[in-house]
Amino acid sequence: MHLLTTLALISSATASYPMLGWDAYTRFDMFTLRPGEITKQFSSYDRTNGNNDGYYGTYSCLYNSTDGRCVIADAKGPGEITSIWFTYESDSVVPIGDIRIELDSQMILQRDLESLVDGDIGAPFLWPLVGNTNDTNGGNVIKVPMPYSKSMIISTAHNPHYYHVVYRELPADADVKTFDLDDTALDALDTALGTRSESHTFTVKSGHSSRVSMISGSGVVTQLQLRVPEILGAPHVEDDGRAYGQGGWSSATFKLDPRNTQCQLTRRLDGTIGHQRAAVTVDGDDADLRLNPRLTAGKSTIDVKNTFISSDLDFNEFFYALHCKLNVTSDWELMDLLNVGPNNPHDEVAHEYEINGQTWSGVRHYLYGGDRIEQVARFLRLLSNLYLRLTFDGHTTVDGPIGSFFGSALGKFAVRSLMLSIDTLAENGAFTSWWPMPFNHSVAVELVNQAGQPLQGSIDLKWAPWASPPAPWGYFATQHHHAETKTGVLWNFLSETGQGVACGVTQAFRGAILPPNNTLDYLEGDLKVWTNRGGKTGPFDQATMLGTGTEDFYESGWYFTDAQDGTYGSTAVPFAMPLTGMEAHEYRELNCVGECVEASRLMLADSMNFDDGISFNIEHGPVNNDINANYETTAFYYHARD
Ligand SMILES: *[C@@H]1O[C@H](CO)[C@@H](O)[C@H](O)[C@H]1NC(C)=O
Numbered sequence: 001m002h003l004l005t006t007l008a009l010i011s012s013a014t015a016s017y018p019m020l021g022w023d024a025y026t027r028f029d030m031f032t033l034r035p036g037e038i039t040k041q042f043s044s045y046d047r048t049n050g051n052n053d054g055y056y057g058t059y060s061c062l063y064n065s066t067d068g069r070c071v072i073a074d075a076k077g078p079g080e081i082t083s084i085w086f087t088y089e090s091d092s093v094v095p096i097g098d099i100r101i102e103l104d105s106q107m108i109l110q111r112d113l114e115s116l117v118d119g120d121i122g123a124p125f126l127w128p129l130v131g132n133t134n135d136t137n138g139g140n141v142i143k144v145p146m147p148y149s150k151s152m153i154i155s156t157a158h159n160p161h162y163y164h165v166v167y168r169e170l171p172a173d174a175d176v177k178t179f180d181l182d183d184t185a186l187d188a189l190d191t192a193l194g195t196r197s198e199s200h201t202f203t204v205k206s207g208h209s210s211r212v213s214m215i216s217g218s219g220v221v222t223q224l225q226l227r228v229p230e231i232l233g234a235p236h237v238e239d240d241g242r243a244y245g246q247g248g249w250s251s252a253t254f255k256l257d258p259r260n261t262q263c264q265l266t267r268r269l270d271g272t273i274g275h276q277r278a279a280v281t282v283d284g285d286d287a288d289l290r291l292n293p294r295l296t297a298g299k300s301t302i303d304v305k306n307t308f309i310s311s312d313l314d315f316n317e318f319f320y321a322l323h324c325k326l327n328v329t330s331d332w333e334l335m336d337l338l339n340v341g342p343n344n345p346h347d348e349v350a351h352e353y354e355i356n357g358q359t360w361s362g363v364r365h366y367l368y369g370g371d372r373i374e375q376v377a378r379f380l381r382l383l384s385n386l387y388l389r390l391t392f393d394g395h396t397t398v399d400g401p402i403g404s405f406f407g408s409a410l411g412k413f414a415v416r417s418l419m420l421s422i423d424t425l426a427e428n429g430a431f432t433s434w435w436p437m438p439f440n441h442s443v444a445v446e447l448v449n450q451a452g453q454p455l456q457g458s459i460d461l462k463w464a465p466w467a468s469p470p471a472p473w474g475y476f477a478t479q480h481h482h483a484e485t486k487t488g489v490l491w492n493f494l495s496e497t498g499q500g501v502a503c504g505v506t507q508a509f510r511g512a513i514l515p516p517n518n519t520l521d522y523l524e525g526d527l528k529v530w531t532n533r534g535g536k537t538g539p540f541d542q543a544t545m546l547g548t549g550t551e552d553f554y555e556s557g558w559y560f561t562d563a564q565d566g567t568y569g570s571t572a573v574p575f576a577m578p579l580t581g582m583e584a585h586e587y588r589e590l591n592c593v594g595e596c597v598e599a600s601r602l603m604l605a606d607s608m609n610f611d612d613g614i615s616f617n618i619e620h621g622p623v624n625n626d627i628n629a630n631y632e633t634t635a636f637y638y639h640a641r642d
């Protein structure tokens, strides 16, 4: 996965307190409990509980500094800044001017915010650890964890309107080394997670469950991969791309595993335009999309060039995926993926993409395989009626449908995040989780089939024995909720007692609102998190995180608007950042009555420790949960059990 390798920025110094700095992206030990720690958020949310969450900048400045700056975050340490998000105009944050970050009374940086989120300032502020409006459909993010021991102040030159700053409040005695801008050692991230693996094929009758895999010992599951050939990719495309005509060409560089024995390239094209052909070369040699093994053997990168031969209109390209087999019997594995188009400027640069003689760039939206509606209904049923059940040391902590678990309940849409992936391109493409799942004695994996038809497939686990078990830690767990929202009632992602760490959520929104009403109005709902009951059984004392809007929680902006297009509603293009994404978008088609969206937010550095309970929620609608839709969510967390 190229996102993983691009995230390979790690520090030489490892702090003693868990999950600090680059550890969040390299050690993945979110399961370590952090007693006394609280994740909090500053944001522009409406202090009166209304919907004035940033549009007018009313609540954006906590106060103004003596030199006239707008202070948006001010906390005493020890702590860590873990996520910064803005949205201003749908196409830029230029009007905000510069951002200043001061840690422990030292000026860490004062730079133009737009240049910073564009990745122009350089390491460690590089895509995808930063992203601009084109990367996120309207948001602007800084995901570089910045620890401090005594104090943190963030200010902007002008009122930023919508924003949030997520930070960790650490116990007073936590040993923290202040963030160092020069600490950007580029090193390889160990993607060879896991040293042992177990593979099982399964056949499970409807109404039955199949206990397909068990491990004895003590360690961490580092990868769980499921393949169910009956579940086909969603026949729905909404993507941005480019095209060229006679005399035109494009080229790009792809990464691959040198152990490859056979590789193939897949291009997404607009299938409604006939007779599209191009000549393909790999490192200058003639090739087909099913690549001759001679062209890839032993290589870790290849240069691919396509040269126009024919088309009824143009030769268009939306993405290229490179899959390889590592031996004749193995499945296709995704090696690299290039997303072409104006919404993917950083991805194009990362792949040295070039286009010559461009005749078009923009968004296309279509369904393919028109007579597959019946089949679509069938595999949607499988995504919601095949349950994954995980039991660690006798505790069943995961029991939910696979669609929502892997991040796409609306259909088999592509998911490409740091912890979850769905490969829709290869035949029988895998559903993969990289959530670390610790255990002391045993792991059992079950698939529970309530789909009304027999199913077969395979499940693969990779795991690593503990070198030295950290203490204390929590079991990997999920809560799955699926219902119509209720007027006046918050939507709950996760309600839990005891000790743990909450790490994010996947959410499918099935909207039934029709025009002329605003089909996405449910997105006006704000984040609301409470942690720690203080031993009481009653309500929580104080919210720890209050947000500004639903797509804002997903660190996008303006109802996931595509700034390229500028119009709200039916034009949003799915995007994938390492920790946030919009995986699917449907507008009055297939099974979507109004406007439907799938989104996810993984919280690693900004995971929320709780010592005594958590209530993690999102509102629906502008005020008092007044707009309803069908919501389906899976929250991910680690939970202490005896
Ligand atoms: C602080 O300055 C900003 C402009 O940077 C302005 O919009 C805001 O109203 C000021 N706030 C206060 C409390 O003076």
Ligand SMILES: *[C@@H]1O[C@H](CO)[C@@H](O)[C@H](O)[C@H]1NC(C)=O
Binding pocket: 326, 327, 328, 329, 330, 331
């Ligand atoms: C093929 O690769 C798989 C892993 O992808 C491995 O488990 C299997 O042993 C390999 N088979 C051969 C014949 O090398």
Ligand SMILES: *[C@@H]1O[C@H](CO)[C@@H](O)[C@H](O)[C@H]1NC(C)=O
Binding pocket: 091, 092, 118, 132, 133, 134, 342, 345, 564
């Ligand atoms: C987003 O992409 C468009 C078209 O490629 C470009 O004009 C615009 O400057 C980009 N915006 C940012 C903030 O980079």
Ligand SMILES: *[C@@H]1O[C@H](CO)[C@@H](O)[C@H](O)[C@H]1NC(C)=O
Binding pocket: 440, 473, 641, 642
């Ligand atoms: C795991 O085992 C270790 C030592 O055997 C013990 O200290 C620890 O409490 C156990 N953890 C859990 C979650 O059971």
Ligand SMILES: *[C@@H]1O[C@H](CO)[C@@H](O)[C@H](O)[C@H]1NC(C)=O
Binding pocket: 513, 514, 515, 516, 517
């Ligand atoms: C628009 O919303 C209003 C108020 O909720 C409702 O009465 C009306 O039926 C809605 N119209 C459509 C087309 O959904």
